Amino acid sequence: MGLSLYRKKRVFNKTPEPRSGKSGNGPLIFVVQKHKDKFASEADITLKDRSVISRKTIEKMTAKEKDAAKAGARKTLPEKSTRIPAADSKRKTLLHPTEKAQTKKINGKELYFTNLNKTFWKEEKITKRDLLNYYYQVAPYILPFIKDRPQSLYRFPDGYKGKSFYQKDVTGKVPDWATTYLYHSEGDKQDKHFLVATDEASLLFMVNFGCIDINPWSSTIKKPDRPDWCLLDLDPGAKTTFNKVIDAANAIHNLLNDIDVPSFPKTSGSTGMHIYIPLGKKYTYEQSKEFARVVVTMVQRQTSRFTTIERPLHERQGKLYLDFLQNRPQATLAAPYSVRPKPGATVSMPLHWEEVKHGLKMKDFTLKNVPSLLEERGEIFKPISGKGIDMMAALKRLQQADEADTSQSHREKTTVA
DNA sequence: GCGACCT
DNA sequence: AGGTCGCAACGCTTC
DNA sequence: GAAGCG
Numbered sequence A: 001m002g003l004s005l006y007r008k009k010r011v012f013n014k015t016p017e018p019r020s021g022k023s024g025n026g027p028l029i030f031v032v033q034k035h036k037d038k039f040a041s042e043a044d045i046t047l048k049d050r051s052v053i054s055r056k057t058i059e060k061m062t063a064k065e066k067d068a069a070k071a072g073a074r075k076t077l078p079e080k081s082t083r084i085p086a087a088d089s090k091r092k093t094l095l096h097p098t099e100k101a102q103t104k105k106i107n108g109k110e111l112y113f114t115n116l117n118k119t120f121w122k123e124e125k126i127t128k129r130d131l132l133n134y135y136y137q138v139a140p141y142i143l144p145f146i147k148d149r150p151q152s153l154y155r156f157p158d159g160y161k162g163k164s165f166y167q168k169d170v171t172g173k174v175p176d177w178a179t180t181y182l183y184h185s186e187g188d189k190q191d192k193h194f195l196v197a198t199d200e201a202s203l204l205f206m207v208n209f210g211c212i213d214i215n216p217w218s219s220t221i222k223k224p225d226r227p228d229w230c231l232l233d234l235d236p237g238a239k240t241t242f243n244k245v246i247d248a249a250n251a252i253h254n255l256l257n258d259i260d261v262p263s264f265p266k267t268s269g270s271t272g273m274h275i276y277i278p279l280g281k282k283y284t285y286e287q288s289k290e291f292a293r294v295v296v297t298m299v300q301r302q303t304s305r306f307t308t309i310e311r312p313l314h315e316r317q318g319k320l321y322l323d324f325l326q327n328r329p330q331a332t333l334a335a336p337y338s339v340r341p342k343p344g345a346t347v348s349m350p351l352h353w354e355e356v357k358h359g360l361k362m363k364d365f366t367l368k369n370v371p372s373l374l375e376e377r378g379e380i381f382k383p384i385s386g387k388g389i390d391m392m393a394a395l396k397r398l399q400q401a402d403e404a405d406t407s408q409s410h411r412e413k414t415t416v417a
Numbered sequence B: 001g002c003g004a005c006c007t
Numbered sequence C: 001a002g003g004t005c006g007c008a009a010c011g012c013t014t015c
Numbered sequence D: 001g002a003a004g005c006g
Helices: A055-071 A128-145 A200-208 A242-258 A285-302 A370-377 A391-416
Strands: A004-007 A030-033 A045-047 A102-106 A109-113 A119-121 A149-155 A165-167 A179-183 A192-197 A229-235 A264-267 A273-278 A320-323
Touching: A102 A200, A109 A200, A119 A128, A128 A200, A128 A370, A192 A200, A229 A242, A229 A285, A242 A273, A242 A285, A242 A320, A242 A391, A285 A320, A285 A391
Parallel strands: none
Antiparallel strands: A004 A030, A030 A045, A102 A109, A149 A165, A149 A192, A179 A192, A229 A273, A229 A320, A264 A273
16 A cells, blocks of 8 residues: 555547647646555645656757767766675686586585586577576676565576576475575465575576576565565667667656656666666555656656557557556566576666766677676666665655646746747 | 476 | 476556 | 456
8 A cells, every 4th residue: 555646537648749849738647645654644746747847958968968979989987886806807607618517516505507508699609608607707796686586587498589488486496495485376375486586506596497587576575565676667669769768768867866866777688778766675566656657657748759658559659668567566677787588698787877878779788798897887786775765755856846847837838928 | 497297 | 218398477458 | 358568
């Protein structure tokens, strides 16, 4: 329960017209209503979006990006990054370069690695051994974001183009030393168990099991109802360029900056981007989802030319889908530093916001270059599992920003008129 | 990838 | 001994 | 009530 925000009435256009820079899309829509628990002291919040919220910053941003695109180069800047000694170049490869199977002791557990010579990416000549070596090298970086979290296994026993399947229930399929998490599905009385990642051994076990990407819950088994972070998933349609994804990401960043909410971007490794907002295990999935709904709704209205929050594919018209529904129990997204089952063995790569600009390419980050990149750049995603935002304060600021922009748009209109 | 269950 | 099979499932939305 | 979506 908790913060419940619902659509009162859908008024805005399903296929919004290209904004000619004049008016918004009409009155809103959302009412954030208090419920008796967590936010009992808060008054109802009504956003009357005229959808002019940060248009200027968007336009500014777009101009800046044009310059940047002209200038070419993408600069990186390690600000506050953490070098993780264990992942420095001293951390060598895990596996023998030619043996097709091999036993290794990891975290005191015997792991039998199989089919090491099997090709997982044909074009790039990447083998299962390469994949295991990759995760061994980045284990110190990825583990904080998967540790103690139940995993959805997405298995590709024959490489990224081969037959694949999802697996949640691992009852009887994993070694005795593995940690699992009891669950029941539907009206099923049968005991089922998620695999829980706990350490390097469990990570490498998953990879040997055919998992190319790692898909953890947003919460840990210690507090399964309280996600560490809120997720915004930018999922481009077929005819959306990656530069548009970048525009939308920056629009989200600008809005969140305006309300003092920290956010952390990464490439998805597939076609889109993911943005993380730290919640510090303070809120429910429901609250996280509704917060995300407000944010993407406001951003969608600023960027209605090329984004949508409509779920049915045919409603999207090839636009960039701003997905906030991943903020629910048991939903997963590829973890930071996860390889993806995609051409080029792309990696879901955490970025500095300054890097999120035109010219950035998904294939800038792959299994081949990420380990050495990490040595240079260090860890930058730590804050996503740190101190969380004050969601109520953020919503208030969101409303204030909304109202300020609304009245500003009125002023502009009357001045012009 | 691998165990369960057929032939 | 070899072949085939199964291996997720939930909230939301529209039809 | 079923079927699509992620």
